Structure formats: structure tokens, C-alpha cells
Amino acid sequence: MKTNRDAWCSMSSIRYAKVLFDLGLSREETDRAERIVEETPEVVRVLHNPVVTKEEKHTVIDRIFDVRIRNFFKVVTDCGKADAIPEIFRAYHQYRDQMAGIVTAHLAYVVPPTQEQKAGMERFICRELHAAGVIWEMEERPDLIGGFRLLVNGREYDYSMQGRLKRLEQKLTRR
Structure with missing residues (x-):
């Protein structure tokens, strides 16, 4: 049987997704952040770019994302996992559904x-x-x-x- 490769997520993405879930953000807040990431893939490229300084990345995050989710994105970016943000959101949805049964x-x-x-x-x-x-x-x-x-x-x-x-x-x- 053919598997859905889009459903597969790395362990680090799953861990970040659980942290995102534990933040207790509203569905609107996470959906808004996910929509920004989906509609402007340049954001992920900038946040993952090693040439861009940490301070510049934090400035971009502060300008784009809501207050309650900024620190999460800063930690993900500082740990060099910004390229996994779309996968983290996918894992977040799976975990949220799992927690809801x-x-x-x-x-x-x-x-x-x-x-x-x-x-x-x-x-x-x-x-x-x-x-x-x-x-x-x-x-x-x-x-x-x-x-x-x-x-x-x-x-x-x-x-x-x-x-x-x-x-x-x-x-x-x-x-």
C-alpha cells in the first residue's frame, strides 16, 4: 500500500509540535502563523539563511508574527530548525488531532x-x-x-x- 509521505514527520518536528501545542495558543493564532509561512516561503528561507544574523532574524519574527508565538519561532530559528517549520505545523495538526481523540x-x-x-x-x-x-x-x-x-x-x-x-x-x- 502506498504511504502518504506528507504525513511523515521527523522526531525533532514532533517534539517542537508538542511544545507548540503546550503553549496553549488559540487555533486562530496558530492558523495565522501557518498561513504566513505557507503564503510567503521567503520567510522560512530568511530564517534558515546562515548569512542573516540572529538579531536580524529576531527582528523579522517580531515584525511578522503575533506576540504569543514569537518566542517559539525564535527558539526554532536559533536551533537551526527554521527549514522544518512547515513540517512542525504538520506535526502540530497531527498531535492536536491525537489529543482530541x-x-x-x-x-x-x-x-x-x-x-x-x-x-x-x-x-x-x-x-x-x-x-x-x-x-x-x-x-x-x-x-x-x-x-x-x-x-x-x-x-x-x-x-x-x-x-x-x-x-x-x-x-x-x-x-
């Missing part, structure tokens, strides 16, 4: 599920993993032949024809 489910399908089927899968996921909610990542996969494959928290539920044929082949070749 929300899991991400990757659904690979041949035919898109109906709302009723999707609601049933969501109830199953919430019951099995004691989750409060589900964020869906949907992927159309004609190679599954039929059915679907669900991946949640490292657990795979394969109800595809491709998976069934593969299991049947394994049973027949073991004898």
Missing part, C-alpha cells in the same frame, strides 16, 4: 462509498479505536478490482477483491 483513516476504494457506508465505517473506527472522530483521506484505486482497503493507526482492514484473491492464493500454495 481524532484519527486519520485512509480509504482506498474502487467505487466511492455512500454516506451510509462511510458513516458505518466511521462508527466501526470510533468503536474499535475509542476515537472521538475520523478525518478521511480518500483514494480511488481501480487495481483493487472491487471492495475497499481501510488503513487506520497502522491497522489495515482489507476487504478488496485483490486482497481476497491474494489470501486465497496464499492458502492454496501453502498446501
Whole structure:
């Protein structure tokens, strides 16, 4: 199964994300800072540039970001991790969802599920993993032949024809 490389985060980014979460900032504050980073990638380049002095970087941070998040960016920049800021925000969202009991489910399908089927899968996921909610990542996969494959928290539920044929082949070749 193809993995989502965008979801992968380094351990240092995860640690910074936990610190960012522990700051107790509002969703608006973190979203505003993330939007600045996304819309102006030059900010990250300047903050990561070794030619720019520490004082100049701090001045840029003071001019651009809100008061409550400035020190976080200063520490990240001073530690030479400014290039990881987008990844830190990605890890922050994952950690925030985890703390809220929300899991991400990757659904690979041949035919898109109906709302009723999707609601049933969501109830199953919430019951099995004691989750409060589900964020869906949907992927159309004609190679599954039929059915679907669900991946949640490292657990795979394969109800595809491709998976069934593969299991049947394994049973027949073991004898």
C-alpha cells in the first residue's frame, strides 16, 4: 500500500509540535502563523539563511508574527530548525488531532462509498479505536478490482477483491 509521505514527520518536528501545542495558543493564532509561512516561503528561507544574523532574524519574527508565538519561532530559528517549520505545523495538526481523540483513516476504494457506508465505517473506527472522530483521506484505486482497503493507526482492514484473491492464493500454495 502506498504511504502518504506528507504525513511523515521527523522526531525533532514532533517534539517542537508538542511544545507548540503546550503553549496553549488559540487555533486562530496558530492558523495565522501557518498561513504566513505557507503564503510567503521567503520567510522560512530568511530564517534558515546562515548569512542573516540572529538579531536580524529576531527582528523579522517580531515584525511578522503575533506576540504569543514569537518566542517559539525564535527558539526554532536559533536551533537551526527554521527549514522544518512547515513540517512542525504538520506535526502540530497531527498531535492536536491525537489529543482530541481524532484519527486519520485512509480509504482506498474502487467505487466511492455512500454516506451510509462511510458513516458505518466511521462508527466501526470510533468503536474499535475509542476515537472521538475520523478525518478521511480518500483514494480511488481501480487495481483493487472491487471492495475497499481501510488503513487506520497502522491497522489495515482489507476487504478488496485483490486482497481476497491474494489470501486465497496464499492458502492454496501453502498446501
